[in-house]
Structures are given as structure tokens and as C-alpha cells.
Amino acid sequence: DAKTTQPTSMDCAEGRAANLPCNHSTISGNEYVYWYRQIHSQGPQYIIHGLKNNETNEMASLIITEDRKSSTLILPHATLRDTAVYYCIVNQGSGGGADGLTFGKGTHLIIQP
């Protein structure tokens, strides 16, 4: 019973914005949306997270719909080094516990030169 749904793969041209969608229609009011990525042969890397409001950091922007049932991760100017599997994760518990992350299959983003 996956909590998130993502496309299996996406292509994006280098220099363009990469927009990665995620559906999480069963998200609870106190659950956050997290994004991670895993570049080939490396450990997963935290990107960004949000609850209700849109968020931006040095890596990406996170847009969450008003009903919180979906979100979009935006890489504003994709480079070849952004080729990776991107995971959208909704946290499991009510918070505070040492729970692990549940990774789905993610979206394999391929940046084309």
C-alpha cells in the first residue's frame, strides 16, 4: 500500500527546469512530504521537505497543492549531474520516533545534453 505515486522515468534537457510530480492523496494532516535522490552508486541524498507551504532551498523548490494531495519537485536549471532516481516520501508516524524512511521505486530522471 504505497503512500506515494511517481512516474517511473522522465527526461529533461540540460539547462531546463525539471518538474517531478508526486501523488500522495492519502496524506494525513500532520505528515510531511520529503524528497530524496540517489545518484548511481551513491547513498541517498536529502533534497527538501514541506508540510503545507511551498519551500525553496539551494537545491530545489517544492510546490505542494492546496489540498496536499500532490506535490512537484522543481530543479530550476538541470545539469547532467542531476541524473538520478528521485524519491517522494511521506513520513510514516506522528513524529518524534526513530522511524526509518520508506522508499518506493522513485522516478528515474535522465538529463539529456
Next chain:
Amino acid sequence: DTAVSQTPKYLVTQMGNDKSIKCEQNLGHDTMYWYKQDSKKFLKIMFSYNNKELIINETVPNRFSPKSPDKAHLNLHINSLELGDSAVYFCASSQAGLARTYEQYFGPGTRLTVT
């Protein structure tokens, strides 16, 4: 200056052996984790641990045991290794707190091959 480090990076061993993988974090985090990524690339939590509690994923065999000598280290011991244990093992850490628990920082991974 590596935040989460693991040793060794590669580990090749025979069935039935006992081995350990070490993990250290210099982020001052109080919670550490072990994940397993199998050949199909699925990442699954094995353990999470802080100074108060150890949470074990119920699917993890009791041949696997985490050992934490201090807050900055969480080592993974594996007894009687089996072929199916071959995978990449990732250590991670995070700070406690509602949202920050899930802001985890991962090590580079240890590729374990059991022959």
C-alpha cells in the same frame, strides 16, 4: 569532511562467516539507521537506533545486530552470512524532532558480496 562514513566500502566473504560494517557520523545527530538495498534497488530500513530505543524492522533476521559504542557510531554485525545477504548497506543519521527525524543523511554504502 565526510558527514557519514562507512567502512569498508566493499566486502567480499564466504557463506557462514561473521562480518561487521562500521558507521560513524560527525553531525552530532542522535539517531542512526541501517538500510539495505537489494539487487532490484529497493531500499529498506533495517534498524533505527538512538540512546533510548532500538527499533527493528520485523523482517530483519536475528543474525543481524546493530551495536552502538557511542552516539556517533552504529556498527552492523552479521552472523552466519548467507547468499541472500548480498546487497548494498547504507548507514544514515538524523536529528530527533518531528520533521527532522526524516531529514536523514546517508553514508556512501558498503557493497557486501557473499560467495
